[in-house]
Amino acid sequence: MVNQVYQDMASAIETLVLLMDNEGLWPSTNSTDAEPSExxxxxxxxxxxxxxxxxxxxxxxxxxxxxxxxxxxMPIPSMSITPAAEQYFTQAPPxxxxxxxxxxGLSSKANLNE
Incomplete structure (x- = not known):
């Protein structure tokens, strides 16, 4: 069961990357200022x-x-990112x-299974 949560989370993270890229919100790898400073x-x-x-x-x-x-x-941390995204990521597509x-939701599921 725990391995399934890890697989589901990995898939969800990859989907997030694809969505951001498709929407033009993933930082360009060609830009010299794409990566933030240390x-x-x-x-x-x-x-x-x-x-x-x-x-x-x-x-x-x-x-x-x-x-x-x-x-x-490693243990998946409990998180609630959506409220911050709704407040600070104003151009985020639905x-x-x-x-x-x-x-x-997967984070919550992972922490219920501990």
């Missing part, structure tokens, strides 16, 4: 809102961290918000 990545503010946009936080902080957690089979809701 200082920006060390932000202590929730979602690094003081140093980057919410979509950049998803791309450079959240998604890599979740991929690491999943590949290392499909991306729905995918974040799916990820939040």
């Amino acid at each position: 200082t920006a990545l060390r932000s202590q503010v929730p979602f690094a809102l003081d140093t980057m946009g919410f979509e950049s936080w998803l791309a450079y902080v959240f998604i890599p961290k979740m991929k690491h957690i999943l590949s290392a089979q 499909a991306i918000l729905d995918q974040l809701k799916t990820i939040d």
Whole structure:
């Protein structure tokens, strides 16, 4: 059961990447300023809102961290990202918000199974 949650979460994260890319919200790999600085990545503010946009936080902080957690089979943290996305990611298409809701739900499921 736990392995299924990890597989479902990995699939949900990959779907989020595809949705962001399809909507033009995934940072361009061709841009020289696409990746935030080390200082920006060390932000202590929730979602690094003081140093980057919410979509950049998803791309450079959240998604890599979740991929690491999943590949290392570490415990999936309890999270509720959707409310922050609704507030700070104002240009987020409904499909991306729905995918974040799916990820939040899988997080809850993973923590119920501990």
